[in-house]
Amino acid sequence: MDKKQVGPLSGYRILDLTVMTAGPVGTVLLADLGADVIKVEEPKAGDLSRNLGNQFVEGESVQFLSQNRNKRSIRLDLKSPKGRDAFLRMAEHADVVVENFRPGTVDRLGIDYEAVKARNPMIVYASVSAFGQTGPYAAWPANDPIVQAVAGLMDMTGEAGGNPVRLGAPLPDFGAAALLAFGISAALLHRERHGEGQRIDTSLLSAALFSTIPRDGETLRSGKAPERLGSGHPTMVPYRNYQGSDGRYFFAACFTEKFWQNLCRALGRKDLLSDERFVGNPARTANRHALDVILEQQFLLHTAEYWVAHLSAADVPCAIVQDYHTALTQDPQIAHNHAVVEIEHPLAGRVTNIASPVNFHGSPVAYRRAPPTLGQHTAEVLAEFGFAEEEIAALEGREPAAVGEKS
Structure with a gap:
């Protein structure tokens, strides 16, 4: 194979249990770099983002399409003993498990770090949550703006004398996604050097607080929270x-x-x-x-x-200050950077995605797969993990294919 067609993470196999945004964006960063990311989805509805929002193309959610390229999807009922056992069997041959359920969920399902480690001591088991795996807020239902509120981001955003404002983009989600991908990559490097797997976790709250540097030093030293200054800066002027005269x-x-x-x-x-x-x-x-x-x-x-x-x-x-549509469609620097890519989807046709933000000049990112339809690769993936046709059929709730037939 051409060296340039092998991504930096080619050869690593990741079982991705994540839903919504922070987890899937973190794993798409890894998938873009060549990792084989297998999206394990609930059989009926799949990832929650498949039905989120109000924009769909041929039944496919635009939100899901934006953050799940280069992955394969399988349906697996982790609430059933059969599905749990199948997952643990797959985990024996995986490098990484990633989950972003509410803390405690994987323990109840019997697919927590200790259960996986017992089958595969070299596993890197990564969790991302809103507030962390333990603590007074760990069990709260929460998403990006809830974390913005807790972290102080919302309070420092808005016009002077105005109300607190939610950030225009889900930056805690994306900060957590980047930290998740960074942590997994570092843990794999540690495993290569020292021969041991480990559990890692991060949170939207940690990412949000980290993104406020250097406001932390200013706030703790002054004893005062940052003022809302609109587009202004607390310590630099102008x-x-x-x-301008044209209103722009x-x-x-x-x-x-x-x-x-x-x-x-x-x-x-x-x-x-x-x-x-x-x-x-x-x-x-x-x-x-x-x-x-x-x-x-x-x-x-x-x-x-x-x-x-x-x-x-x-x-x-x-x-x-240009609007987002103009930035994506008309800005010459964004176009020069090839920051928007097109991928052919089996149902939605040509869909646009934001490109991977890191350029590897020796082993460049490849957009190998469109975001998968729900369960698109179930039989293919399970067969690769050594499941027999009868076992695959049972997990899919169908009759085994006859000899010579494709499932």
Whole structure:
């Protein structure tokens, strides 16, 4: 096989019990890198995201299609003794088990780490949950915005004097997904070096808190929670959205003295450099409202597009605030990065996905499989794990195929 067709994780077999977003996105990162990710789904409805949202293509949920490429799907009733035993038998020949059920669920099903480890001591068993496997919140029903509320993210988001606001994208979910994939990869490397498997876990809460760095230091040192500042920044000024004469917004970020000086020169306002209210970032932060009044009036003289071109030429970090559809379909840098890919689905036709965010130049990511239909690969996968046709038929609730027939 061509070396470039072998992903960094080719040869690793992952049993994926995850549903919704954090778990499936974490395993799609691993699948993109070549791991054989086998999505073990509840027989009737499958992954909860298969029926989530209000956009479907030929009965397939857009949400599910967005986060399950490069995987194979099997139906398996883990609540039945037969399904549990089949799963444990598969786990004997797997490298990784991943689950994101509410803590305690895998124990009740009899497929917890200790049960799997008894059959396969080298297993890497990974869990991702909302709050962690133990603790006062562990059993709470929760998802991304619930975690945003607990972690303080929601409270620090929104306009000054306004209400707390949910983040526009499920960042705790995706932070947990990245940490999950990172943890599994590190655990596999540890196994290669030291010959032992292990259990690992992460949570949306851990990911959310980790994403707030360096707000943690500022908050604990000051003894105060961050204020809601809209698009502004608690410790850097100017650093926010501004409106041009055409009503469009652009973001300008002067996070060093050099950029502040470049901004003043580009505006023809060298007087601001000697204004004691604005000399040094601490002074600008203390006098942000006075500075913003000056800048807001200045920026209303020209369009947002003019200012982005003018300030960029002066080496000031800035960008038009564009909507998400424009970003995905018209932005030249996103197009150059091939950040949106198309995959042919057996029912939905050509579907778009966000590409893997890491480029491996020696062993590039391959989009080998469309997101699977429910149970699409059940017979194929079980046969690979050594199940006889009669056993596969029993697990699928059908009669065994006659000799020469395909199941």
